[in-house]
Amino acid sequence: MSGTQRLAAEGPVYELTGDSALLERMLLIRRFEDAVQRLFQRGEVHGTTHLYSGQEAGAVGVCAALAPGDRAAGTYRGHGHALALGVDPQGLMDELLGRASGVCGGRAGSMNVVDLRHGLVGCFGIVGGSIAAATGVALGFQRRGLENVAVAFFGEGTSNQAYFAECLNFAQVLRLPVVFVCENNRYMEFTPIEDVTAGEIPARVEALGLWNRTVDGMDVQAVRAGASEAVAHARSGAGPAFLQTLTYRFVGHSRSDPGAYRKPGELDEMRRRDPLAVERARLIEDGAADEAELDGLEARVAAYIDEVAARALEAPFPDPEAEFQEYKG
Numbered sequence: 001m002s003g004t005q006r007l008a009a010e011g012p013v014y015e016l017t018g019d020s021a022l023l024e025r026m027l028l029i030r031r032f033e034d035a036v037q038r039l040f041q042r043g044e045v046h047g048t049t050h051l052y053s054g055q056e057a058g059a060v061g062v063c064a065a066l067a068p069g070d071r072a073a074g075t076y077r078g079h080g081h082a083l084a085l086g087v088d089p090q091g092l093m094d095e096l097l098g099r100a101s102g103v104c105g106g107r108a109g110s111m112n113v114v115d116l117r118h119g120l121v122g123c124f125g126i127v128g129g130s131i132a133a134a135t136g137v138a139l140g141f142q143r144r145g146l147e148n149v150a151v152a153f154f155g156e157g158t159s160n161q162a163y164f165a166e167c168l169n170f171a172q173v174l175r176l177p178v179v180f181v182c183e184n185n186r187y188m189e190f191t192p193i194e195d196v197t198a199g200e201i202p203a204r205v206e207a208l209g210l211w212n213r214t215v216d217g218m219d220v221q222a223v224r225a226g227a228s229e230a231v232a233h234a235r236s237g238a239g240p241a242f243l244q245t246l247t248y249r250f251v252g253h254s255r256s257d258p259g260a261y262r263k264p265g266e267l268d269e270m271r272r273r274d275p276l277a278v279e280r281a282r283l284i285e286d287g288a289a290d291e292a293e294l295d296g297l298e299a300r301v302a303a304y305i306d307e308v309a310a311r312a313l314e315a316p317f318p319d320p321e322a323e324f325q326e327y328k329g
């Protein structure tokens, strides 16, 4: 890479404070989505929602490895990507409820949130859209001589989509500063990945010569460590990096999904590896926090999200007629 500059950040990409910051951010995502699910069931969230529950360590670990001015593109399962980047939970909740104070003025809903102030170039309802967006952003960084990286989050099923082959090849040929983060939660919608996929996904990226690692996606520290290496590689000008996180989705794919495709006992087994519990146990074992402190943290986050939800329900809806008149001038 020729330049030495980095794109100035318009807002914090991620504020890390204290030993329990990663746990706190994962808790924020989990409680936020619990509230979204309740509000969705009451008919307050229009369209549909895809929850990230169980996968929080992925977004939080990766975003913790980013620097100001870096960018990321999320998926339709994007609440976690947004909150991990530091998007304001109130603005996001208002958005999901279609309120004017939402980060996109109430027009994006659950699946298509954009917040450039916090590095979120978009969440994409189109499978693979995040890959194309991040590759384009990385091309822009390279052309402008900036030392920033772009991250694409996507699921393992997306590796069967054309964007994956086209963009990874393009990025590798041009040595673009992009990190491809494949969040392997084992199922694409209701289909086990092995039923529809030939070979292993990392073998595909190895064939292209990409730097790649697979990490435990239920362990936020493992994700952060792997992501730090991936980001450093991409930032150095050596080309794109590929990070696979082995994770699990605790809830249905979307609104109506009884989960009949799951293998017996699998959900219970993976719940025992809940990324929040894994990080909590580590903090206690390391002596960085005690049970009472972490109980207090959990209660604070839960109370904060209750307030966020209550405020969102009170927030005004957009007024399209007034906005149109203003637009006409």
Ligand SMILES: Cc1ncc(C[n+]2csc(CCOP(=O)(O)OP(=O)(O)O)c2C)c(N)n1
Residues within 6 Å of the ligand: 077, 125, 126, 127, 154, 155, 156, 157, 158, 159, 185, 187, 188, 189, 253
């Ligand atoms: C181009 C396109 N094709 C199909 C769909 C329908 N669809 C939505 S989610 C999904 C499965 C994606 O699975 P995966 O990439 O593993 O991500 P996950 O949902 O597991 O996070 C599909 C096929 C879509 N949204 N966009």
